[in-house]
Amino acid sequence: MVENASLELLSGARSDRRTELETFVLEAGEPRFRVEQVEAWVFDHDARSFAEMTNLPTTLRARLAERFSLTPLEVDTVARSRDGTIKHLWRLDDDERVESVLIPTRERLTLCLSSQAGCALGCRFCATGDFGFRRQLRSAEIVAQYRESRRVAREELGRPISNVVYMGMGEPLANLDAVLASLRGLHEGFGLGARRITVSTVGLVPGIMELARRPEPFELAVSLHAPLHELRLELMPIERRYPLPELFGALRAYQAHKNRRISLEYTLIDGVNDDRELAETLADLTHGLTCFINLIPFNPIPSRPEWRPTPKDRIAVFSEALEARGVPNAVRTPRGRDIAAACGQLRLSRNESSSSDR
Ligand code: SF4
Numbered sequence: 001m002v003e004n005a006s007l008e009l010l011s012g013a014r015s016d017r018r019t020e021l022e023t024f025v026l027e028a029g030e031p032r033f034r035v036e037q038v039e040a041w042v043f044d045h046d047a048r049s050f051a052e053m054t055n056l057p058t059t060l061r062a063r064l065a066e067r068f069s070l071t072p073l074e075v076d077t078v079a080r081s082r083d084g085t086i087k088h089l090w091r092l093d094d095d096e097r098v099e100s101v102l103i104p105t106r107e108r109l110t111l112c113l114s115s116q117a118g119c120a121l122g123c124r125f126c127a128t129g130d131f132g133f134r135r136q137l138r139s140a141e142i143v144a145q146y147r148e149s150r151r152v153a154r155e156e157l158g159r160p161i162s163n164v165v166y167m168g169m170g171e172p173l174a175n176l177d178a179v180l181a182s183l184r185g186l187h188e189g190f191g192l193g194a195r196r197i198t199v200s201t202v203g204l205v206p207g208i209m210e211l212a213r214r215p216e217p218f219e220l221a222v223s224l225h226a227p228l229h230e231l232r233l234e235l236m237p238i239e240r241r242y243p244l245p246e247l248f249g250a251l252r253a254y255q256a257h258k259n260r261r262i263s264l265e266y267t268l269i270d271g272v273n274d275d276r277e278l279a280e281t282l283a284d285l286t287h288g289l290t291c292f293i294n295l296i297p298f299n300p301i302p303s304r305p306e307w308r309p310t311p312k313d314r315i316a317v318f319s320e321a322l323e324a325r326g327v328p329n330a331v332r333t334p335r336g337r338d339i340a341a342a343c344g345q346l347r348l349s350r351n352e353s354s355s356s357d358r
């Protein structure tokens with residue numbers, strides 16, 4: 001556990017912890033430049049322990065470790081896909097586990113990270129929803145997934161992380177304070193451009209409006225999955241709290257503030273939400289909104305054995321129907337299928353194998 005006395009240096013932006021760090025360093029009788037040295041280790045060199053800070057006196061390193069924490073995450077499981085995707089299951093200080101995924105393409109190296117351990121929202125197509133909510137992640141735990149993954153990216157892939165998406169376990173806007181602090185941590189602390197960071201939500205309206213008020217141009221993605229109330233309600237219980245008209249009202253207000261294109265995510269489940277007419281309804285729903293629709297073939301999960309991904313030819317029909325109505329879209333190739341890379345699946349398969357071990 002993080003001791004009560006420990007302040008997490010990854011919590012919030014670089015400037016948030018500077019005063020404490022400065023006071024501590026000066027009280028320890030050390031010169032002020034030690035603060036910059038510590039910050040360089042934390043934010044530029046991805047240190048996960050004070051022992052790594054070799055240009056600091058040993059006594060100062062030991063004292064820093066008593067007062068501050070670098071929120072090291074332990075690897076519980078790592079899975080590497082044939083397509084280059086690397087998935088980590090991280091063990092937190094109270095033994096909870098969360099996932100993050102590194103997804104390399106030719107142009108980008110995207111990190112998908114988690115904002116909660118488990119999730120309370122129960123979307124029916126999602127493995128994370130199946131094991132319910134465990135707890136909120138602290139902002140430092142969210143940022144630590146980035147720090148740990150950046151080390152892996154450098155050592156194993158020889159390239160930096162170019163983009164971050166909050167699309168792993170949990171609903172980011174249901175952990176709003178910690179997520180906003182982590183956004184500042186990634187942006188101001190680690191220097192990742194705001195346009196390279198995407199917050200993906202199932203549509204929590206107050207959180208969307210809070211993001212709209214942020215000065216930084218973070219990207220927004222919304223998981224839609226159905227353009228009709230009844231159907232969306234079947235797939236996503238959140239539709240009861242924030243039905244489509246309210247959600248789209250918020251998206252229009254967001255766009256009026258931000259003038260940024262919004263991504264809409266649409267998972268295609270065979271015979272469930274992939275009818276051509278639904279594509280037309282979807283196109284009508286997005287009228288007046290500058291958006292891009294990502295069509296994602298459903299990634300099968302054990303709790304829904306009856307659901308299959310929509311076959312390629314029918315995905316093409318859906319995509320063309322959107323195109324015909326002027327709605328830009330692309331079909332996304334699922335990555336890391338051989339390592340259960342969809343949200344929550346590694347933890348789920350890990351739980352299943354440990355219970356079958358017993
Ligand atoms: S899709 Fe997201 S919001 Fe829905 S249950 Fe899964 S983690 Fe939660």
